[in-house]
Amino acid sequence: MSARLLKGKEVSDALVTQLSQEMAKLNFQPKLVFIRVGDDPASVAYVRGKNRLAEQIGICSLVNALPQETKQAELMELIAELNADDSVDGILVQLPLPEHLDSEPILEAIDPRKDVDGFHPMNVGRLWTGQEGLVPCTPAGLIRIMDHYQLPIEGRHVVIIGRSNLVGKPAAALFLRRHATVSLAHSRTRNLAALVKQADIIVAAVGRQALITPEMVKPAAVVLDVGISRVDGKLVGDVHPDVAEVAAHLTPMPGGTGRVTVAMLMQNTLQAAIVRRASG
Amino acid sequence: MSARLLKGKEVSDALVTQLSQEMAKLNFQPKLVFIRVGDDPASVAYVRGKNRLAEQIGICSLVNALPQETKQAELMELIAELNADDSVDGILVQLPLPEHLDSEPILEAIDPRKDVDGFHPMNVGRLWTGQEGLVPCTPAGLIRIMDHYQLPIEGRHVVIIGRSNLVGKPAAALFLRRHATVSLAHSRTRNLAALVKQADIIVAAVGRQALITPEMVKPAAVVLDVGISRVDGKLVGDVHPDVAEVAAHLTPMPGGTGRVTVAMLMQNTLQAAIVRRASG
Numbered sequence: 001m002s003a004r005l006l007k008g009k010e011v012s013d014a015l016v017t018q019l020s021q022e023m024a025k026l027n028f029q030p031k032l033v034f035i036r037v038g039d040d041p042a043s044v045a046y047v048r049g050k051n052r053l054a055e056q057i058g059i060c061s062l063v064n065a066l067p068q069e070t071k072q073a074e075l076m077e078l079i080a081e082l083n084a085d086d087s088v089d090g091i092l093v094q095l096p097l098p099e100h101l102d103s104e105p106i107l108e109a110i111d112p113r114k115d116v117d118g119f120h121p122m123n124v125g126r127l128w129t130g131q132e133g134l135v136p137c138t139p140a141g142l143i144r145i146m147d148h149y150q151l152p153i154e155g156r157h158v159v160i161i162g163r164s165n166l167v168g169k170p171a172a173a174l175f176l177r178r179h180a181t182v183s184l185a186h187s188r189t190r191n192l193a194a195l196v197k198q199a200d201i202i203v204a205a206v207g208r209q210a211l212i213t214p215e216m217v218k219p220a221a222v223v224l225d226v227g228i229s230r231v232d233g234k235l236v237g238d239v240h241p242d243v244a245e246v247a248a249h250l251t252p253m254p255g256g257t258g259r260v261t262v263a264m265l266m267q268n269t270l271q272a273a274i275v276r277r278a279s280g
Numbered sequence: 281m282s283a284r285l286l287k288g289k290e291v292s293d294a295l296v297t298q299l300s301q302e303m304a305k306l307n308f309q310p311k312l313v314f315i316r317v318g319d320d321p322a323s324v325a326y327v328r329g330k331n332r333l334a335e336q337i338g339i340c341s342l343v344n345a346l347p348q349e350t351k352q353a354e355l356m357e358l359i360a361e362l363n364a365d366d367s368v369d370g371i372l373v374q375l376p377l378p379e380h381l382d383s384e385p386i387l388e389a390i391d392p393r394k395d396v397d398g399f400h401p402m403n404v405g406r407l408w409t410g411q412e413g414l415v416p417c418t419p420a421g422l423i424r425i426m427d428h429y430q431l432p433i434e435g436r437h438v439v440i441i442g443r444s445n446l447v448g449k450p451a452a453a454l455f456l457r458r459h460a461t462v463s464l465a466h467s468r469t470r471n472l473a474a475l476v477k478q479a480d481i482i483v484a485a486v487g488r489q490a491l492i493t494p495e496m497v498k499p500a501a502v503v504l505d506v507g508i509s510r511v512d513g514k515l516v517g518d519v520h521p522d523v524a525e526v527a528a529h530l531t532p533m534p535g536g537t538g539r540v541t542v543a544m545l546m547q548n549t550l551q552a553a554i555v556r557r558a559s560g
Contacts, residue, residue, distance in 0.1 A: 104411065124408050125401025128453075129445050131384065133401075155468045157475075163456060165409050172452075173408075176443060176464055181475065183463040184456055188435045195437075195461065 003223070003243070003250040004149075008259030011141075011148045015263040016057060019270060023058050030273035031060040032090040032116065033082055037075070037101065038068035043094045050092070053262050059269055072101055076109055083111040089273035090116035092265070113276045116268040119165065127173045132275075134268050139171035141260035142203060142224050143178065151201075151222055151249060154179040159196050161185045161212070161238070162205035167226050171203050192216075202247075204238035211238040214246045222249040226257050283503070283523070283530040284429075288539035291421075291428045295543040296337060299550060303338050310553035311340040312370040312396065313362055317355070317381065318348035323374045330372070333542050339549055352381055356389055363391040369553035370396035372545070393556045396548040399445065407453045412555075414548050419451035421540035422483060422504050423458065431481075431502055431529060434459040439476050441465045441492070441518070442485035447506050451483050472496075482527075484518035491518040494526045502529040506537050 054061035112122040118136040126133030162168040205226040227238030237253030334341035392402040398416040406413030442448040485506040507518030517533030
């Protein structure tokens with residue numbers, strides 16, 4: 001084991017301390033509303049974890065747990081109510097939604113100013129055009145990890161594997177904004193190993209066990225593992241454990257990027273509250 | 281000279297023929313409105329060229345030539361009027377605007393359904409999340425050139441130099457959508473030559489003469505030159521002329537990508553008209 005571990009708890013704790021200090025200065029209590037449809041165990045656990053951290057920081061946090069058979073129109077109506085409710089700062093629809101629901105118009109119905117997940121096209125557009133907006137939590141957390149450990153980004157070559165709307169693509173925008181050279185690879189990429197081998201920073205965000213093997217990693221590389229898959233009942237990342245023998249810095253799994261994601265959601269809620277309330 | 285020239289006129293002519301056929305089937309005349317502020321000679325020439333092609337195809341095309349001293353509020357008011365005018369399908373504000381005007385809120389004021397330049401954050405967001413929308417003309421033209429000459433994109437490594445909102449970033453989204461591996465390089469990129477040398481497809485979009493030299497180009501590469509700079513009164517691209525000895529395919533400059541951009545604007549206008557009028 002040569003790699004320094006980039007510990008999610010350390011980064012998250014520091015961010016939570018900072019956010020608590022910012023909270024203490026507010027003359028209002030930010031309010032975050034979760035919408036969860038059905039009882040998918042992973043979704044239940046995710047929402048519970050986010051809700052718990054919100055309460056810990058002092059954000060007023062409400063969970064709308066809707067039945068599995070909730071109709072599209074009912075969900076749209078609830079979002080319209082929350083959009084209109086001036087006391088609500090953030091709205092988060094936990095994904096994935098049940099199959100009979102169409103998530104695209106639902107996410108687009110959320111007021112972009114309350115879109116704490118940063119998935120609304122308006123926020124995605126602002127991210128790519130370099131304007132202020134709400135940024136997806138997982139990729140924002142990757143930048144936060146880099147900054148916490150004072151790892152430089154500018155001029156570095158970042159290779160991102162996986163091109164999802166949740167992680168890969170917004171991560172590309174954020175690293176580019178910080179002046180990295182960015183390569184986006186995916187399932188159709190030829191010669192993935194040769195590309196990854198050039199990376200100063202590797203972001204693995206596919207969800208395939210051991211996708212990144214030690215031979216693919218340049219010594220001195222920073223490896224950020226975002227992938228999650230379940231193997232024999234255990235959660236594993238995209239990075240083979242032996243990569244720790246080669247990389248200079250590595251996020252563990254579990255205990256790495258996931259924890260920071262939840263803290264970034266709190267930061268987004270604070271930001272959304274402050275910006276919206278300031279603009280009246 | 282070994283490279284096959286990818287001729288803008290050939291691609292543009294084919295697209296214009298196709299669009300004229302589509303126009304003949306419409307029971308309405310699409311309407312495109314240009315807004316030009318001041319008398320910057322390049323802007324005058326660009327708008328004239330776009331206007332001429334619109335008329336040739338049969339699009340009703342109007343140019344609002346506003347005085348240099350036009351105020352922000354006046355421009356915003358004109359855009360609001362054009363947004364509200366049901367007969368208007370496309371609105372194009374020619375950039376750059378005079379220095380005293382703030383282009384960001386102006387571009388954002390345009391109804392995204394009439395945003396034929398594809399610069400509105402809503403359209404940028406839709407581009408990156410894989411939804412339907414209006415796409416910037418120059419990068420859309422690059423894909424069109426590739427398709428016209430039946431050059432494959434999927435699985436190829438595209439290296440884009442330049443990360444502007446007009447070309448570099450949207451080109452990354454479009455090539456990614458077509459399943460290329462995409463690298464985005466720029467002024468802070470270290471070892472640009474080594475990265476470009478790996479490219480199957482090179483997009484040069486910086487505006488610096490001879491940025492891409494023959495040594496940087498892999499034989500069999502496709503080279504798309506989007507850069508424009510003026511040297512001794514002559515317009516030149518980013519690609520050194522000797523690259524023609526190495527590359528397999530190359531857009532000439534002039535006579536390359538620029539001409540296709542203008543034709544793509546006509547396609548956007550048609551698309552905007554058809555989609556908006558169909559949705560009532």
